[in-house]
Amino acid sequence: MGKQRRTNSKPRQSAQAEDLAVVQQDDSSSLILLQREGGTAWTFTVRPDSSPALAAPSELLQVYATAARGADREKYWWFISDGALDEIAMQLEAHAWCVVDEMLGIDSCEELRSEVVAARAAGKLQPSRLAGGRSGKLTSYVHSRVRGDLVGWFDGEEPGMWATEALSRYLTKLDNFVAELGKRVVDLAGICSRSKAMVTCYPGGGARYVRHCDNSCLVGKGERCNGRRLTAILYLNPHWKIADGGELRLFEKLAPAGRPPVADIQPLGDRLVLFYSDYRVPHEVRPLSVLR
Numbered sequence: 001m002g003k004q005r006r007t008n009s010k011p012r013q014s015a016q017a018e019d020l021a022v023v024q025q026d027d028s029s030s031l032i033l034l035q036r037e038g039g040t041a042w043t044f045t046v047r048p049d050s051s052p053a054l055a056a057p058s059e060l061l062q063v064y065a066t067a068a069r070g071a072d073r074e075k076y077w078w079f080i081s082d083g084a085l086d087e088i089a090m091q092l093e094a095h096a097w098c099v100v101d102e103m104l105g106i107d108s109c110e111e112l113r114s115e116v117v118a119a120r121a122a123g124k125l126q127p128s129r130l131a132g133g134r135s136g137k138l139t140s141y142v143h144s145r146v147r148g149d150l151v152g153w154f155d156g157e158e159p160g161m162w163a164t165e166a167l168s169r170y171l172t173k174l175d176n177f178v179a180e181l182g183k184r185v186v187d188l189a190g191i192c193s194r195s196k197a198m199v200t201c202y203p204g205g206g207a208r209y210v211r212h213c214d215n216s217c218l219v220g221k222g223e224r225c226n227g228r229r230l231t232a233i234l235y236l237n238p239h240w241k242i243a244d245g246g247e248l249r250l251f252e253k254l255a256p257a258g259r260p261p262v263a264d265i266q267p268l269g270d271r272l273v274l275f276y277s278d279y280r281v282p283h284e285v286r287p288l289s290v291l292r
Contacts, residue, residue: 155171
């Protein structure tokens with residue numbers, strides 16, 4: 001797509017796991033043994049000392065979000081204020097990624113989560129597929145050890161699917177937000193299209209997505225470029241905890257295997273993560289213990 005680069009929005013589903021039970025706990029190591037239908041697995045209840053730093057919104061973005069808490073979120077989009085946009089642009093320029101909390105507000109986030117849960121219950125999400133061949137156009141296949149999520153692509157206009165139209169409202173906000181951000185960030189200037197929203201659910205049991213880039217593209221060249229410029233992930237997990245897993249782990253650009261990661265981003269409800277889709281932000285989704 002070249003200059004017509006789209007954003008890739010990935011709302012994340014949250015739901016209760018029905019097969020999760022703690023059967024043994026070791027307080028000294030903060031490990032718990034989880035029993036599922038498919039067997040058992042160990043997971044941490046606190047972050048290990050070897051974990052990378054946790055990423056969070058900047059102090060200034062936290063101030064803007066706090067000031068907006070009493071406002072009507074449908075009328076006041078705090079993240080499109082000049083101050084917030086300038087700060088987000090600065091974060092993208094400095095780090096190639098940015099974390100924004102309280103994107104929609106509790107009520108709107110819950111409406112969108114409920115719609116996504118209903119979409120999964122209706123069988124609208126299917127096992128994700130990986131592209132085969134050098135260009136990614138020859139074949140596709142399922143490989144759960146590489147990528148274990150369930151996905152569906154939607155624009156919010158599918159008949160009979162979105163009872164409260166929450167997905168459509170979110171995408172409208174995202175479109176306006178990215179358009180305004182493009183006036184401040186050179187790499188986002190000229191964006192004129194967006195993909196459908198990739199609604200994603202990780203079904204627990206260790207489901208993950210190994211390290212990758214959303215656009216396998218080096219400085220805008222090569223047949224593996226797919227046109228993506230910016231990835232936007234909105235998490236919908238109101239009760240997430242450390243033992244659940246599923247953090248987004250970020251790595252340095254072009255870092256060789258074995259190089260320590262840069263940061264972990266916890267998939268907290270109503271958290272938006274923005275990052276460049278190309279080689280600058282390799283990332284992975286850590287294994288999940290419960291349905292998310």
